Amino acid sequence: MWSLSIQRNDHEHATLHEALSNLFQPLLDATDFGRLTGEIDDNLADAAWVEKLPTPAFAPIAAEFVGIVDQHVGPIEDLRYTWRLLRDNLHACHVYLTPQQIYVRPLIPPTWTHTPFTAARQRIYMSATLGEGGDLERLTGRQNITRLPVPPGWDRQGIGRRFFIFPEMTLDSDETDELRQTLMQRVPRSVFLVPNDRTKDEVVREARSLGITTFDATAIEESKAGFVTATGAAAVFANRYDGIDFPGDECRLLFLDGLPRTTNPQERFFVAKMGANALLQGRIQTRVVQAVGRCTRSLQDYSAVVVTGSELTDYLNSPARLSFLHPELQAELDFGARQSTSVSIADLVENFDIFLRNDAAWEAVNRQILAKRDTATQATPSGVGQLQAVVTAEINYQRNLWQKHYEGAVENAGQVLAALTDPSLQGYRALWNYLAGAAAAYGEGAGVGGMSARARIHFAAARDAAGAIRWLASLARYRAELPTVSTENHALQGQIERLETMLLKLGTKHEARFAQREKTILDGLNSADTTQFEIAHKDLGEMLGFDAGHHESDASPDPWWTSGKYCLVFEDHSGADPKSSLGADKARQTTGHPKWMKANTTITHVTEHTEILSVLVTPVKRAEAGAFPHLSDVALWPLADFRVWAREALNVVRQLRRTMGDECNLAWRAEAQAAFEEKGYDAAGLIRSLAGSNAAKGLKK
Structure with missing residues (x-):
């Protein structure tokens, strides 16, 4: 109702989106603007x-924003009402x-x-997971919502029985697909909860290829009759974790893909940029609990729950997070794992069949779950x-801001x-x-006395409270009194954020995906196949948190690694005979890579301010006389040294992975930044190190 989504x-x-994107362009770097407009994906x-x-x-630019939206929003029915609510209150809103x-x-x-909210005499919120x-x-x-206590005994006893299956703990991606298709065809109906429309479309295509009829949320909300009476049906919902239930025989198989973070x-x-995980921890847990309970709505219900996605698999198998869940759910998850x-x-199909029969064989297993439940604590x-204590003040903050009472x-x-x-609330x-x-800055603009100093104090405190948060460092661009963060540190923070994203995607609690990625990179770097080497070289950059790219065209470089204003662009000469000499053409091509990068900014996303170093990775130790004039600005990275460095770097990433917790864990980010700086894996440090190994001096005639 108060969220405008363009x-x-x-x-x-x-x-409208294009017009606003153009308005925001001066505030964004080239990469972020490309992401906003869809040019970079x-x-x-x-x-x-x-x-x-x-x-x-x-x-x-708020007035310009209003003018643009006013001009475009008229015929857009799904935006008009919300815009009327927000138009005169943008000072109390945020733009994401x-x-x-x-x-x-x-x-x-x-x-x-x-x-309807303010005039109501009584409001009742009905949910078992508030x-x-x-x-x-x-x-x-x-404010002041009264919660009814849980009835005696329900702090231990759950509703129904879930049998959790975590295929990705053992199976590879192809085997996981095979298992999913097998299970779908063993039951009359299944339900899928997925994180986005893209995944939903993939599931729908797969189901239909198996002859299974699919239903979406709109169809189910109109009537469940078509689904619950069908044989060979799948209900597929994107980003929907509550409100639609399938009790009894309506569905015995639930697929849950991706953590509803x-x-x-x-x-x-809040999670990815501010490290405010503690705020949303309860909300995420609520969504997970709601999701796994879609098919168990009474004591007699039972349903298998197939969990996929590395983040969700990690979440449901983390001892720390498990301890916050209901004892019965803890026991079910432990047994499933x-x-x-x-x-x-x-084996998994056999266990699934035993569970669905729900006979004496399963009852023996069920006693194990109950025994585990009785020893678990939440x-x-x-x-x-x-x-909980600060929520009233938070609501009052929003109320005062809405009313332009900035001092309040x-x-x-x-x-x-x-x-x-609490230390967990640092972000x-x-x-x-x-x-x-922000409130003080608006007060300053409105002429309220003393607000300028308050804005300065709080913005500085925000940056100092969490030094590993790159977004807060960017405030210095808009407040002249704040000291700027060095470009080196800004680039390193971005590198660590991307490393974190990569590790979360690969999974931090189970080895398979990370180990496969690591092996693929190392095998590629050791391969005599130059194409495999180049792919592995690019993937290595991504594993180290760089924005890594590669483009096949005439005279284009091999991989490039960028972070912030720093870029390393490589010429991979890995297929050369170590006894041969580097020719003038190869040297000329290598030294021209920085120009190519800046001439093709729509591909490379570098700017005129980017510091670019051209790096030659080669096994050769000599160069022809005609090559040397072109090598004065080229760094030399001997192939054998590069391979050793890559192994060591991946090992450091592996060590950091062991200590990783939640997304935007500020302590982990600080640890990772320190490790990268010490090892010289940060973009600026790597450029400094390689610049000291000049190809014109390192190669012999």
């Missing part, structure tokens, strides 16, 4: 990208950017402005009490900050220092 790929929104980091326009950057949308919303929904730490209050903008860009920004380890497809996450908003933010002392504390600074 979709790039919606034909009705496209012109090369890798995982691009797809997962989220950005927030800082308040000091958005405030000066993703590859799919421009998203505008307030921090907390201002339900006090909506008569969440903790003030989460329901933040979602609804209401965030459902909108604001949540994504043990049954999914070191098994074949046939813990409370650190910081939950403080999050800054005071409310101070109340929040005074109570957020959330940094966020609230930023929000306090």
